Amino acid sequence: MLKFVKEHMQTIEGIATYPMISLLIFFVFFTLLFWWVITASKGYIKEMGNLPLDNNNPQKR
Structure with missing residues (x-):
């Protein structure tokens, strides 16, 4: 085959x-x-990294 x-x-x-x-x-x-x-902003990287841990903005279901 091969x-x-x-x-x-x-x-x-x-x-x-x-x-x-x-x-x-x-x-x-x-x-x-x-x-x-x-070149990504360090603030943006930190914000995205903390996004799963953010309890102030719960998901709407």
Whole structure:
């Protein structure tokens, strides 16, 4: 089965570009995420961290 898949994948033209595109998307996403974490306001991070513990604003059900 694996041999069939491997041979079939080699017949598709341009198949080598898909792993490169995936790597590029992965790298860009985590680079942007890292940039956001570094530049995020410390007050915002603290506020979001304390949000589950905030008893002054109960959820409406």
